[in-house]
Amino acid sequence: MGYIVGTDRGQASLLPARIEDYVAGDAPVRVIDAFVDGLDVEALGFGRAAPAATGRPGYDPRDLLKLYVWGYFNEVRSSRRLERACWRDVEAMWLLRQLAPDFKTIADFRRDNGPAIVGACRAFVLVCRDAGLFSARLVALDGSKFRAAASAQKIMGRQEIGREAARLDATIAAYLAGLDAADATEPDDAPEAVEAALAALRARRTELDLMAARLDETDRTTLVDGEEDVRPMGAGRGPKPPSYNVQTAVDADTGLIVHHDVTDEPTDRRQLHPMARATKASLGRDALAVVADKGFDNGAHASACERDGIIACVPAQRSVNSQGDGTLFDRTAFTYEAASDSFACPAGRRLLRKQLQRRDRAVIYASPDCSGCALKPRCTTAARRLVTRHLDEEALNRMDARATPQMMRARRCAVEHPFGTLKRMTAGGRFLTRNLKGTRTEMALSVLAYNILRATNISQAAA
Template sequence: MGFIEGQDRAQVSLLPPSIEDYVAPEALVRVVDAFVDSLDLSELGFERTVAAATGRPGFRPDDMLRLYVWGYLNQVRSSRMLERACWRDLEALWLMRRLAPDYRTIAAFRHDNPEAIVRTSAAFVQFCREQGLVGGHMVALDGTKMRAVASPKNIAGAERLARDIAHTEREIAYYLDRLDSMDEQVAQGFGDQPTHREAFGDAIASLQRRKDRLAKRQGELAKREESVLVFGEPEAKPMGYAHAPKVPAYNLQSVVDVESGLIVHHDVCNDANDSHLLHPMSVAAKEVLEADQLHVLTDGGYSNAVEVARCEDEAIIVSAPIKRGAMNSEHFRPTQFVYDQESDTIRCPGGYDLRRSGIHTRGRAVRYRTPGCKTCSLKPRCTSGAQRTIHRLIDQGALDRMEARIYADPSLMRIRRCTVEHPFGTIKRMSGGGRFLTRGLRKVKAEAALSVLAFNILHAVNTFGAGKLTGAG
């Protein structure tokens, strides 16, 4: 029995295959082609949608958009790799109709149209809504850190820059002393100039350039009035998890529809903390879905009382656990003090009522105390000070209602985890482990939009089928 043999490369075909035969009817690339074909690129804000009357003809923007969306779907994001794909990948040959723009032209398209690319990603969500593929009543919100282009070595603060400058000055002084010592030996007749004198001079010049560069960074840091700066990528911030080393990164936020699993809204920011992002992300998702009321599932990182209260004012219900700080286990925890809304008092474990004694306007909190601490037998278990003080946030009621929903239905956190974590894993796998290729928040947002669009297309095809999308497109 022999082996399966391929065709002879020198065999001449009577009728060569057409480009259409290169791609299967159910291929994902056909969905990309149908979606881009349905867009009005001028309305989305793409440049050069109308050919110029003079000059060399350019590539159509819809062809460039097709290439980028297909590339992000197939983990091909670099402009140079996309250029190679146009020559050797059958799907790219079919999609571009044998066009092969050079990598500079490909990179320029993403560089010149970041806002239009973001609107394109949003257009696919609206396309899915029009087809009835998005539920729009319950969503899950979360964020993840995505690496920036800059190296962690470019993270520096005022203290580190001063230390590096001092170290560089010591090295310069060392080489200068060595040169002085050589000159003294020559003057005393102990030999000719050493052969490595020129190397010492080059080292001093290199160190001086390094010192000038560090001094320039010092001035830039002082001008921006920031404690730490990522040089080469100033809009990125050092971010990390727990005690892990901080790396230059951006914060990618996404809102995922629970029913369909599609990302209905996303954004990129350089805030390492999520606590102030609940309200803007939730309101934006509500506007995208055009919903009268929205239920948002999220984690404890978003448990900001002010943000939760603002969401309630916008008819947005938030379900999440409260993020609580660490406390000495020898004393009663704040959760053991029961608040009574009617009397505006807090009942302590010793049976005393703590009453208002002041307001912290900066922290938006009310201070509660009781004179009963002086005679309470449980005082050693409550505080080591003269009196126990309990602070209750002005919007604490919104947090309590938020946490009560979790206790009433613990499955909400499982739904949140299964809904919002999966897209991040897929996006990071498709983006080289979760790293952007461009610099600056404006361009990074375009990259994130392409990644989100690629995920939504892939998920929609896997969930609803390619026919549902191509037929509607």
Template sequence: SREVAIDGSKFGAVASKKRVVSRQALVREEQALNARIDAWLEGLDETDHEEAHRDGPDDDQRRRSLERLKALRDQTRDSRERMERLGIQHHVTGEPEARLMRSPQGSRTAYNLQTAVDTDTHLIVHHETVQDGDDSRQLQPMAEATQTALERGNLSILADAGYSNGEQQQRCEERNLACHIPPRRTVNNQGGGQLYQADAFHYEPARDAYRCPADHWLPLKQRNASQKVLYYANPSACAGCRLKPRCTAGRWRTVTRHQ
């Protein structure tokens, strides 16, 4: 079958990080503006009681300032509600299509340019600019769009571990899109990197359990429904295990697996 490689690149936006506004910051700003408006209203009430017999220029100025505060509060509320509808946590003022993304250079305002390249001709067969900085949600849409562009039923998709997504890979395979993607493994950083890594534990499908380096079985202990992650552990076996100092600094070792 034809082979296509997919990867993403972060392209910097024109707007700087100083133009990024978070939803939490808008909530705090809206609360502060409401407090200032309440204080102004109380001040106007006191002025009306003290100077009910006249309506001088100072009163007009105070009322205009109050209207400006209300307009700013409404604008802040509208921006917050828009971000809630879109399900985004950050907004780039002046460049709303950009997003705050992680990159090798640190956090920056950017776009995520997804590219699919034919490995034989080295030609770009499909590209798309997305606002999601995480490549793990781009596998299925990019693979399917590439399949449509090439008008081919069978394709082999190559990508790095950033695209590892069990659910999307399964959907791709159902459409004759064979995915060749290394699994995304978490690194055991405890003990200065001298402890057993995840690949030292071997999964047995028939038992739905992992066999650890000490030859103990780690059965399924917990499910995370939202993230579709399974947790395997055997606390009693870890308690008296002779290899525990080489395995974990905690009370027991847990191995995770995508559903």
């Protein structure tokens, strides 16, 4: 018995098969095609949204957007690989109707239409909202680090800038001395190669001066050469690679990403209120419940969320009394009385308001006199006991009380899976483009591809 035999490659066909027949009726690429065709690309701000009256015809921005969304959906992000896919992938051929733009055209489209691509990602969220896919009973927030295109070897501090500047100064001086010697021997023969090298060295020296000035302006300790928006960040004890902090707000019931952002903030502490407020606006709700881990704990943001009708569920990070090997009274042993704006200690004495720390948004309370107190050995080793209270203490307590174990389990189940999928789509969480403008464009394409995948799965499961 022989093997299954395919069609003869040289066999002529009277009625050749349509490319339409190679794409399944429920393939996600059809969703990409229908969604992009329905976009108002001119209102979103895409370049060449209307064809020019003169000159060589260009590509429809819808076709290039379809190609990019399909590429990120299938983990093909490089413009050169997308160019090759237009010639050899049946889905790409079907999607672009056998158009094959070159890689430069593809790359320029992503570079020049960043805000419009972000707008297209938000437009799909609105489509899902209007279709009733969002229950929005609970939204989970989280942040994750994505590696930048820049290498860790490009991280430079003041010492590295100073060393390279000194090395360049010595090289420039050597080149100038060589030019003087050349002028003395052959005054009519200008060493053009030396002049070009000298110009390059001077340009690099200017870049170093600008980097040093930026360190002074931003009060930072390091910069990444070639990608000024990125910061070294991450977890663990080793050196921190250049990365961006990607924030997502995920609908806990459907797993769809309602809102996202790419920031250069190394932590999540200042992301709770802006992410929750933007999510609430995207959903068009009067009230919203959000849950996040303790990395989002922020008293000022807790109060701001309450003012905006956002119910935040975030565990509060409380400091503990580490003096006396941790055996002394913790701050929880002291009772605050709002009427007198003072604390009552376990011995019944009063701690009065002493100092306001505006930067930390906290008030320090101190006991006027702890002498003669029988509980002092169990309270403090100092002359008198101090207790700190946050200006947003009540809002923090309410936010912490709502962060029940059930809420935190719901957060984990909702927000971890989307990040896993996004990192798989982006080669383990690595950007190809540079700076916030480029990375925000890339993340918008990734989130749009993820949401299309998720919405397709939800629709197929419901059918």
